[in-house]
Amino acid sequence: MIVFVVLVSVLIVFFSIMVVSLKHPISSAVSLLIAFLLLAIFYLLYGAEFVAAVQVLIYAGGIMVLYLMGVMFTDSEWIKITRQTHLQAWLALFLVLVFFGYFGHKLYHSQYPAPAVKRTEISIAKKSETEKKLPYLQRETNPRSVSVALFKDYIYPFEIASVLLTVAVVGGVFLAKKEV
Amino acid sequence: MFSLHPSWTHLLTPEIALLCFSIIFLVIAGLKGDKNLRKGSLYLSLLCLLFTLFFVIQLFVSLPDKEHISVISTSAGNASLLIDKYSLLFKMLVILGGFFSLLVSQKELDEENAWTGEYFALILFSILGMMVMASGADLLTLWVGLETMALSIYVLAAYLRRKESSVEGALKYFILGALSSGMYLYGVSFIYGATSSIHLKVLRAQLGMMITRGGIENIPFPLAFGLVLLVVSLLFKIAIVPFHFWTPDAYEGATTPVTAFMSVAPKAAGFAMLGRIFFVGLIPLYDILIPLLMLTALLTMVWGNIAAMLQSNAKRMLAYSSIAHAGYMLSGVIAALKAKTDEGITAVLFYLFVYIFMNVGAFSVIIALKGNGEEGDRMEDFTGLFKRKPYLAIFMTFFLLSLGGIPPFAGFLGKFFIFMSLVHSELYLLAAVLAITSVISIYYYYRIVCNMFLKEGVEKPQIREGFLLKSALIIMTVVNLFLILFTNRIFSIMEKGSIF
Numbered sequence: 032m033i034v035f036v037v038l039v040s041v042l043i044v045f046f047s048i049m050v051v052s053l054k055h056p057i058s059s060a061v062s063l064l065i066a067f068l069l070l071a072i073f074y075l076l077y078g079a080e081f082v083a084a085v086q087v088l089i090y091a092g093g094i095m096v097l098y099l100m101g102v103m104f105t106d107s108e109w110i111k112i113t114r115q116t117h118l119q120a121w122l123a124l125f126l127v128l129v130f131f132g133y134f135g136h137k138l139y140h141s142q143y144p145a146p147a148v149k150r151t152e153i154s155i156a157k158k159s160e161t162e163k164k165l166p167y168l169q170r171e172t173n174p175r176s177v178s179v180a181l182f183k184d185y186i187y188p189f190e191i192a193s194v195l196l197t198v199a200v201v202g203g204v205f206l207a208k209k210e211v
Numbered sequence: 212m213f214s215l216h217p218s219w220t221h222l223l224t225p226e227i228a229l230l231c232f233s234i235i236f237l238v239i240a241g242l243k244g245d246k247n248l249r250k251g252s253l254y255l256s257l258l259c260l261l262f263t264l265f266f267v268i269q270l271f272v273s274l275p276d277k278e279h280i281s282v283i284s285t286s287a288g289n290a291s292l293l294i295d296k297y298s299l300l301f302k303m304l305v306i307l308g309g310f311f312s313l314l315v316s317q318k319e320l321d322e323e324n325a326w327t328g329e330y331f332a333l334i335l336f337s338i339l340g341m342m343v344m345a346s347g348a349d350l351l352t353l354w355v356g357l358e359t360m361a362l363s364i365y366v367l368a369a370y371l372r373r374k375e376s377s378v379e380g381a382l383k384y385f386i387l388g389a390l391s392s393g394m395y396l397y398g399v400s401f402i403y404g405a406t407s408s409i410h411l412k413v414l415r416a417q418l419g420m421m422i423t424r425g426g427i428e429n430i431p432f433p434l435a436f437g438l439v440l441l442v443v444s445l446l447f448k449i450a451i452v453p454f455h456f457w458t459p460d461a462y463e464g465a466t467t468p469v470t471a472f473m474s475v476a477p478k479a480a481g482f483a484m485l486g487r488i489f490f491v492g493l494i495p496l497y498d499i500l501i502p503l504l505m506l507t508a509l510l511t512m513v514w515g516n517i518a519a520m521l522q523s524n525a526k527r528m529l530a531y532s533s534i535a536h537a538g539y540m541l542s543g544v545i546a547a548l549k550a551k552t553d554e555g556i557t558a559v560l561f562y563l564f565v566y567i568f569m570n571v572g573a574f575s576v577i578i579a580l581k582g583n584g585e586e587g588d589r590m591e592d593f594t595g596l597f598k599r600k601p602y603l604a605i606f607m608t609f610f611l612l613s614l615g616g617i618p619p620f621a622g623f624l625g626k627f628f629i630f631m632s633l634v635h636s637e638l639y640l641l642a643a644v645l646a647i648t649s650v651i652s653i654y655y656y657y658r659i660v661c662n663m664f665l666k667e668g669v670e671k672p673q674i675r676e677g678f679l680l681k682s683a684l685i686i687m688t689v690v691n692l693f694l695i696l697f698t699n700r701i702f703s704i705m706e707k708g709s710i711f
Contacts, residue, residue, distance in 0.1 A: 194339060205366060
């Protein structure tokens, strides 16, 4: 399993770098798509099949289409004349490597403490009558813990997130409108 | 076990009301442009904010002191939303800041011919986000509130889309803001990994346990790493010095009422969030936090004031001065961390209250100067203002002296309480730097005063304020002048905002 995890992680990092370093927007978009799909595999490896399915549906399915539509509507001639790096790039690369080297080393050699709270955050405290009758509802499944988290424990941030998305849409439309 | 407070609809009235109000403005934004309708929406938005303020005050009066009511508890029994006098006071400050910024927007929107419903909707949405920030008790709720606020403000900063500086400032703000949000989330993911909870109470309990077991060194590296990222992103949001680079550009580019709004309301909300995270979650770490925050506060006070001296644009100068003021307020937070009493928090609340009136006041004079194709924010625009419009020059003098902390004005009281809280918690170095940098700040505030009274200006066309701008100027001058008479009453209200 660890071999797969390392392989998938390395591939994700590789394709993410490709997203920002490839010149043509379509190739960037395709690299992003591959990175998203690999991320879904990564989630599957850790047993989060619901998140993996959502990842494929929403990111690889929905958002990628939007990206490609966006690329289609933009003029790609200017790409040939713009540089993708500037003078600070090497210094930045050096600092990033130092930073990640140091913290990666520290993180690799440090132990995560054993969780003090044992999955109580997402466990179901009380079972209702219907739940007792239907045995498959008693199992701690992935979609179930996700929905308990979303619609019970974190209902307030979930609702406020709808406001957040409204703001994003309104702001995006406002900035793209022609007339004030 | 998961539970909702029985009267949660009552406790969340202000938020629900504000959400409904902001949706009204989205509908108005979609209507075809009748100009009177758009102007009417300004009055409507002021009315909406007054209603929301009324709901908050009603809750504030009905709530018992020093009680933190948990509106939503998760399955594990941790509060994820708290309504207490601390959060309600910050909500009031945020609404007041929004109210006065809207009150002074009429002239600017006329000049730029930029009346839209989105302007009001976005301001109301961002106030909603700030209210969530004030009462969130877990890192996720706080983040969602923060992002709601920030996204609205990115758009507001780019409100004048044809102006290059506006778009530039907004883009810088957006990129750096997105970076700091990423840092926040990255940090929270480490914190969650190490404590398997995002609740501040649990974080505090676990930190306390680790420290009693084996001191600071017992905190595992991933947790420490996450906490550092969390603190840095918080300091970024309130523009503390090593993380302040977005402030001057964003403030200069944005239209002036938005700048006024950006300088008061998000700052108040940022301090609410900072206070909640520090005093509920990170309080066991005070040993490390105090020297770290002291360093940033010192840098902020010194650099904010020095950089403000070098500016030739009044809005940029006020941006740097707002950085310096954030440093003073951060000192109040440090005092509260050190003494573990509410005194510092009370001082910060009082300061934020006063700051709304003096800062929005100064910005509204800049708005009044705008016109005939001139921005009104260069230093030269103030020359000879006394001859042209005597009362405007006198009002501006009051606001600037108040910002500088000269005794009879309101700003002095704010600084005085922070100074006292610093002395009481034996932070003499911070107190001394606060006093010295305040004296430095008088130099650049005085430069504008000098320009207004002593220099002869060139002949310029008549300045016209609208009715709303005039009334806002009068309200803010009156508050700056006479707040000292009601110090006790306001201080005793602010004292109720207890976090401990």
